[in-house]
Amino acid sequence: MKATPKAVHVVPHPIPSTQPSEPDKFRFFYEKAAPWVNRGTVYGFPMREEMNEPTIVEGECAIGALTALDTGAVFGITTGRRPHAFYYHSSFYVVDLGVLSDAPAEGATIVRTHGDVVVGGWRGARGGLFRHDAAREFGTGQEDFYSKREPVVQIPLPDRREGVLALAYDAAEEGVFGLTTRGRVFSLRDRAKRPQIVATAKDATPAATLVRLPDGRFLGACEEGRLWQWRPGDREIELLAALAPCEKGKRYVAGVQTLLAASNGLVYGGTSTDGFFFSFDPASGRVVNLGKPQRQSFIRALTEGHEGLIYGVVQEPQGLARLFTYDPQTGGFEDLGLLSTFITAQWTPHAIGAMCTGRNGEIFLGESDNISHFFVYYPPVMRRS
Amino acid sequence: MRYPPLNPKQWELVSFTKHPTHDSIWSMTRGADGHIYVGLCEEFTGGGVAQLYRYNVERHKLEHCADLSRVCGEPADSGHATQGKIHFALCAASDGTIYGATHCTTPPMHHRVWSAYGMWDDPLFCFPGGHIFRYDPATGRTTDFGVIFPHEGIPFMVLDEARERLYGITFPKAHFFRVNLAGRDRVDYGRVSSWYPIGLSFDAEMNVFFSDTNSQLIKYDVRADRVLFLRQTPYSQPWNASKRFSWISNMGLADDGLMYCTHYCNDHLLRFDPKAATPKFEDLGPGAPERPSRLLRTLIPDGRGRVYYSAGPRVGLDDRAALFVRYDIATGRKEVLGEMRVGDRALSSWIGVLDLKGNIYIKGSGRPMTLAIFHPED
Incomplete structure (x- = not known):
């Protein structure tokens, strides 16, 4: 047996804490110790269609990407042993559109293009790209199960050895632009059957994020948290002087996890190392470190709410995913807490891999774990003043 | 139905006096x-x-x-x-x-x-x-x-x-x-x-069985070194269709080779054959047929053809103590041994264990906490 340990006070100055009396303990816990999101409402759904046998099984259901359509449906891609395309609708919950590949997938991306057409891509042992017209995939909650579906059309990648890192849609150019795992930029016109390589990243290694700016430029990031831009027609991406923030001494491991082009004209970003949240002004090229929403590293996903708040998830690899908001008007963060739900599933997600905003301002979130769920967060209805 | 307390001559409580809190x-x-x-x-x-x-x-x-x-x-x-x-x-x-x-x-x-x-x-x-x-x-x-x-x-x-x-x-x-x-x-x-x-138990092959929070049976297949989600669930009340927050709360391999189980949200005794590729649950009915219970716990196969368990009272419906019940595997008879009350102390325990003489040890109650020992053959 070890020697009796000496009392080691790790709190050098005891932190005053309020403690409940026994009768108030439950209420005290609910109000002051429970970490669950309770500003707004969270619902969670298993990765299966109501009344149907599950087909997106354990190990194949980690949600890697989401995008919402005006029909109310949300489309996504899972990663894991075999990637699936799926959609969520409140009438059916999660519908499997089929296995995309028999090879494991490590990451995914999906965008809405023209009309109800989505384009998705994935990367892993073998990457891939697909297009799907989702015009028929919505429901009224009546007898509309099993409506005729358009197929998920696989589109050959420029190189079979490549996967897809990120996609962004350009309505003006009528096409999707994407990044491959080998650092190449490709375009896929709205009705084209094959993508075309249009640019390269030179010696840079792009991160898995890409946004289109209102002026037609595309913005991405690469190693050391450096931002880059690209204009359709250019043969190479242009590295910018702008660097995403990191702690002093960590530049060589700095990185950008996610970018979001917001309605106020700024691009917001989240870093991997340190978990900083920052803004990039496309007009000036200026980066501002807006701080850390939570103590973890890795801001995994961002989306803009209808009320103008930026919603994000912070979660480092061994951590617990926490939902936060950033208010561009006040510059303040709010930690909303951990997601947890009893309806329809009793579940607390530990890892969240994707987010998007629905047509009614819902925030959709995709769990990325061995067993995953699809979550809907309804922000609170604000009172009229 | 009201049952008498367990025979006090068969029970003893041993206090952990050195750790009274x-x-x-x-x-x-x-x-x-x-x-x-x-x-x-x-x-x-x-x-x-x-x-x-x-x-x-x-x-x-x-x-x-x-x-x-x-x-x-x-x-x-x-x-x-x-x-x-x-x-x-x-x-x-x-x-x-x-x-x-x-x-x-x-x-x-x-x-x-x-x-x-x-x-x-x-x-x-x-x-x-x-x-x-x-x-x-x-x-x-x-x-x-x-x-x-x-x-x-x-x-x-x-x-x-x-x-x-x-x-x-x-x-x-x-x-x-x-x-x-x-x-x-x-x-x-x-x-x-x-x-x-x-609830978690080995079968005879040293596969590990347990359930998720939705009552679904899970098996760690030791030969394949894989976790298998078997998608089998036991009896649940008709109104608890989702079975969420409803674990299998005890599992124990009995001497008939079957795995006996209790449930977090109903009072039925359950069992399945762990040798089956896809085990099907058998519902053995309420643990104490004459007195509906909230749930069963303290599952203890005794290796002598019997399975002991407790049947907890329904919360808010009565103030009675749990029943201690013995199930005879050969006959299917459920014998209520009495209310789990020793003196003024009501007992409830998630687990229990047998000694080599067949005496049963479960969690007692009170502070100092006690160890409750049941001598079934006395």
């Missing part, structure tokens, strides 16, 4: 030496530390074995959530040693509430992580193998001695894992449930 017992095992090893927990007092005890069946007294704050090198006033529990995680090896794991939810000293989720990685108030340890009765020494998963407790652990493996579950992340007998060579099989499985 400890409040629960979640783990017991019978050592190779025939003595009963007990994890005495302190869940509700900030700074509480689990204690390993032995009930010496020859001397008929409790003997203190180890203080887990000393074993783990984490004093009660560390500021962190303490090593307050040994949950379903005491395992007896044939050489006489006892393997165990520690678990959380006891608040830091001077705190009265604590959340494993909210304080997950808080640098001051987090739980450092559950330790695996080995106690050697021959020397009285306890070896600490350290934290297995940072910040996570180990609420369940079982021993496959032939393969030199310990299998466990983590909390709060509910990952199934295995390590070797030195707590190394960790294999993490990933998340298996919402919360951690609370």
